Amino acid sequence: MTTPEHPSPTPQPPVPETKDRVYRSPAGIAGGVLLLAVVLWLGLDAVVAGEGRTPWLALAAMLLVVPLVVAYTLRPAVFANEDRLRVRNPLRVVVLPWGRVASLRSGYSNEVVADSGTKYQLWAVPVSLRARKKAARREARRTAGDGRPAAGRGGFGLAGQRTAAAGVADGPVRAETDKVMDELRSLLEAREQRGTAEGDVTVRWAYEILAPAAAGAVLLAVLLGIG
Structure with a gap:
């Protein structure tokens, strides 16, 4: 009795030992959500209440602007x-x-x-230069505080030792x-x-961004051209 031959499984790429660490900009995400809300509010209002070519212009503008807002605020990671x-x-x-x-x-x-x-x-x-300067000021204050003798004593004192140890454990203050x-x-x-x-x-x-943005730009140019 012959046994059916089973095709050998296709070799799979090596699986990473850990999941991806994901880094994003909270400020960018917050700004993107706010911009999208404003664009959609104005655009949909123009589509619903606009007359003549206004609804089509609003649709073309949203088709151009929304992908770009998403690309530069929500998408980066x-x-x-x-x-x-x-x-x-x-x-x-x-x-x-x-x-x-x-x-x-x-x-x-x-x-x-x-x-x-x-x-x-x-x-x-x-990069946030403001955050770097703020972190540098905090690090300078922390370093100065760790190096000062405790009040009324000739050395660090117990509290000063705890502060210094905490500073070493935490490491230097850095921008996020x-x-x-x-x-x-x-x-x-x-x-x-x-x-x-x-x-x-x-x-x-990112053709999923470029394609709709390009379509919106072409449609907007055509509508303005035949004005």
Whole structure:
């Protein structure tokens, strides 16, 4: 009696050991929700109450504006796991295995640099100079407080020792986006030598954003042109 042959299962790509860590901008999300509410309120009001070409102009404008608002506020995110970094920017999605990441830079913007030298901005992790200055002031106050003798004593005193120990345990005060970059650098240092951290850098355009925005722009131009 012969047994039926079963096709061998298709090999699956390695599953990351942990789920993605997701980094997004709370301020960007809040601003995006507010902008969308205003755009939809004005647009739908024009569609319902408008006369003549106004409803069509409002629809074309919403078709153009809504995808762009979503792209630049709600869409940006950074996903990081054991094997790769995925950067979802407004108009592109970039996937970089850790083995292809040369560095993560912070200046006036946060960037990931591929080993080819190509730079990709991290839209979801914006730099806030105000937050950095605020964190620097807090760190200066914390450091000064840890180094002062306790009042009426010749040394730190028990309370001063507890404060200093807490300061060392907590580490320096950092802006939130700088903390995110520190986490990503830690992942890079720990995982860039893994065998599964190799592969090609891929870049995909966000056609789900570009297509409706382009259609809205064309429709709006046609309506204004035949005015």
